Amino acid sequence: MSLPQKVTVSEVGPRDGLQIEKTMLPAADKLRLIEALADAGLTRIEATGFVHPKVIPQFADASEVAEALPRRPSVRYAAFIPNRRGAERAVAAGVDDLKCGVAASDTFNRLNVRMDTATGMRSLEEIAEVAAGTPSRVVGVVATAFGCPYEGAVRFEEVDRLFTHLVGLGTDLIYLADTTGMADPSAVKDRVTRLAERHPDTRVGLHLHNTRGLGLANALAGLECGVTDFEGSIGGLGGCPFAPRAVGNICTEDFVHMCHRMGIETGLDLDRLLDAARLAQDLLGRNLPGMVLKAGPADALHDPEGTREKVD
Amino acid sequence: MSLPQKVTVSEVGPRDGLQIEKTMLPAADKLRLIEALADAGLTRIEATGFVHPKVIPQFADASEVAEALPRRPSVRYAAFIPNRRGAERAVAAGVDDLKCGVAASDTFNRLNVRMDTATGMRSLEEIAEVAAGTPSRVVGVVATAFGCPYEGAVRFEEVDRLFTHLVGLGTDLIYLADTTGMADPSAVKDRVTRLAERHPDTRVGLHLHNTRGLGLANALAGLECGVTDFEGSIGGLGGCPFAPRAVGNICTEDFVHMCHRMGIETGLDLDRLLDAARLAQDLLGRNLPGMVLKAGPADALHDPEGTREKVD
Numbered sequence: 001m002s003l004p005q006k007v008t009v010s011e012v013g014p015r016d017g018l019q020i021e022k023t024m025l026p027a028a029d030k031l032r033l034i035e036a037l038a039d040a041g042l043t044r045i046e047a048t049g050f051v052h053p054k055v056i057p058q059f060a061d062a063s064e065v066a067e068a069l070p071r072r073p074s075v076r077y078a079a080f081i082p083n084r085r086g087a088e089r090a091v092a093a094g095v096d097d098l099k100c101g102v103a104a105s106d107t108f109n110r111l112n113v114r115m116d117t118a119t120g121m122r123s124l125e126e127i128a129e130v131a132a133g134t135p136s137r138v139v140g141v142v143a144t145a146f147g148c149p150y151e152g153a154v155r156f157e158e159v160d161r162l163f164t165h166l167v168g169l170g171t172d173l174i175y176l177a178d179t180t181g182m183a184d185p186s187a188v189k190d191r192v193t194r195l196a197e198r199h200p201d202t203r204v205g206l207h208l209h210n211t212r213g214l215g216l217a218n219a220l221a222g223l224e225c226g227v228t229d230f231e232g233s234i235g236g237l238g239g240c241p242f243a244p245r246a247v248g249n250i251c252t253e254d255f256v257h258m259c260h261r262m263g264i265e266t267g268l269d270l271d272r273l274l275d276a277a278r279l280a281q282d283l284l285g286r287n288l289p290g291m292v293l294k295a296g297p298a299d300a301l302h303d304p305e306g307t308r309e310k311v312d
Numbered sequence: 313m314s315l316p317q318k319v320t321v322s323e324v325g326p327r328d329g330l331q332i333e334k335t336m337l338p339a340a341d342k343l344r345l346i347e348a349l350a351d352a353g354l355t356r357i358e359a360t361g362f363v364h365p366k367v368i369p370q371f372a373d374a375s376e377v378a379e380a381l382p383r384r385p386s387v388r389y390a391a392f393i394p395n396r397r398g399a400e401r402a403v404a405a406g407v408d409d410l411k412c413g414v415a416a417s418d419t420f421n422r423l424n425v426r427m428d429t430a431t432g433m434r435s436l437e438e439i440a441e442v443a444a445g446t447p448s449r450v451v452g453v454v455a456t457a458f459g460c461p462y463e464g465a466v467r468f469e470e471v472d473r474l475f476t477h478l479v480g481l482g483t484d485l486i487y488l489a490d491t492t493g494m495a496d497p498s499a500v501k502d503r504v505t506r507l508a509e510r511h512p513d514t515r516v517g518l519h520l521h522n523t524r525g526l527g528l529a530n531a532l533a534g535l536e537c538g539v540t541d542f543e544g545s546i547g548g549l550g551g552c553p554f555a556p557r558a559v560g561n562i563c564t565e566d567f568v569h570m571c572h573r574m575g576i577e578t579g580l581d582l583d584r585l586l587d588a589a590r591l592a593q594d595l596l597g598r599n600l601p602g603m604v605l606k607a608g609p610a611d612a613l614h615d616p617e618g619t620r621e622k623v624d
Contacts, residue, residue: 003498107616110616111616147610149613149614150613150614150615150616151613152611152613181607181610182610184570184573184574184610185532185570185574186315186573186574186575187573210603211603211607212566212569212570212603212604212607212609212610213527213528213563213566213569213570213602213603213604214528214566214570214573215525216525216526216528216529217528217529217531217532217570219529220497220529220532220533221532224536247603247606247607251525254524254525254526257524257525258496258497258524258525258526258529261496261498261499261526262496262497262498263498290525291522291523291524291525291559292524292525294559295493295523295524295559297524298459298493298494298496298524299464301461301462301463301464302461302462303462304419304422304423304462
């Protein structure tokens with residue numbers, strides 16, 4: 001098993017995590033959460049989405065949040081960008097990374113952003129045009145890269161076609177998104193390895209969901225074939241409002257805990273990530289699915305005296 | 313990645329799953345669940361535990377359940393056996409496999425079965441003596457094989473010492489139990505590989521818990537180093553009453569779903585496993601943590617017409 005020595009974790013909780021939440025968080029609370037995430041050492045944080053507020057009301061404050069982000073030299077902030085208008089707003093607000101993508105399934109594209117795949121690909125070109133000559137850069141995503149909940153299997157050739165299109169727009173990091181949790185470890189290894197061979201100058205990242213419990217197993221498969229860029233959501237917050245029964249991204253701190261146990265560096269402080277996860281729970285007023293949040297890290301020992309005694 | 317073509321799943325829900333439940337299930341309900349598990353194709357089912365009813369009241373009916381098990385030629389039934397007395401009762405009740413073990417941590421042994429490790433090892437000898445010359449056989453378990461919640465790290469040499477002791481008692485299948493979810497994929501590969509090299513005539517099985525979300529990642533690590541015997545709990549039922557904040561075993565049907573997606577045969581019918589998981593939920597009157605139970609299998613497609621439409 002050849003594992004990377006170090007990985008980069010991109011936190012998507014404030015965007016992918018919050019977009020499905022019914023609780024509308026005030027911008028000040030979002031900024032508190034983002035600050036807690038930066039305090040834990042995260043250097044890539046997806047902070048909001050520049051989508052029409054009628055589509056995702058949670059992001060009506062996208063410009064307000066983006067303009068007030070706690071600026072630190074080491075942190076790049078990203079925002080989800082569906083179209084040219086979103087890109088213009090994000091560039092104006094000083095967003096570092098314009099996260100934009102297209103799904104490898106026509107049906108999913110039509111339901112998710114009301115465009116077919118071809119139109120989605122042109123939209124990516126427009127976003128790249130807006131970014132050109134500004135400090136903002138494009139980071140690509142190929143969604144439903146391991147399967148579509150409506151169409152089923154997604155051909156590798158289609159994923160590669162969209163990946164190649166994104167490479168052509170000048171992005172050097174493209175995430176394969178398992179939008180509705182249809183990937184398995186073999187599929188992850190197969191697709192990542194083939195794409196990395198075909199596009200040696202582009203980093204293949206993984207954006208995984210835990211819909212069917214396979215999130216960390218799929219992440220392990222990615223680590224084993226050399227992936228160093230992973231997205232996660234603090235506390236396991238999230239889901240996709242337009243994907244049936246989708247649950248959240250892999251939980252950032254659970255993934256980090258796994259990496260640390262395996263000797264893989266993340267540059268992150270697990271205790272402070274857990275603080276951020278608890279803050280997210282407090283802000284939303286509900287428990288999140290993160291497991292380390294409940295059980296504590298594996299190296300936090302228990303006092304035998306405090307254990308419930310057996311009766312006999 | 314070299315994966316086995318076929319694995320054997322041992323279901324422990326009726327024992328490891330139920331032992332922590334506050335709801336006392338009538339024997340008839342336990343037998344309904346066991347029958348549903350056998351209907352799904354499971355050939356190894358841990359049905360009960362022959363422990364003192366004051367220690368685990370849920371198993372006061374151990375003999376009644378064991379004697380009424382739905383006998384099928386292909387199914388071997390196991391029971392958890394803590395001592396000689398339990399072994400005698402299990403043999404009398406016609407149990408096929410006496411599941412017995414010892415923890416690789418003195419503190420854990422003392423809290424779990426009120427014996428130190430040395431006494432626990434002698435107890436295993438007594439159980440093997442009871443089984444000798446009967447149709448029942450011993451299946452071994454080394455508990456806390458990847459760490460103890462009280463003592464922390466557990467030395468490989470100690471795990472090997474107990475494993476070797478069990479081999480000496482004539483068992484050809486020994487599970488390494490990650491009793492409180494302290495394993496990680498690297499540790500699984502390391503310990504399994506070294507034990508398999510040292511004990512080529514004994515199968516190394518894995519009994520994993522999902523305490524820190526690593527259950528299926530650890531199972532994947534096991535598959536990748538050739539493990540073919542895995543324990544799981546239907547619906548993810550379970551935990552350990554004497555292990556702080558331990559959550560259940562890996563979920564049987566989620567593990568099976570992963571195997572099938574990767575082309576690994578299990579001989580099991582996923583839909584009927586899901587039926588059994590739903591029955592377990594009904595009997596206990598609560599939701600279980602299984603993920604495929606909520607999301608459905610990855611190959612069950614959704615109707616785009618039934619999807620909530622975007623507003624814009």
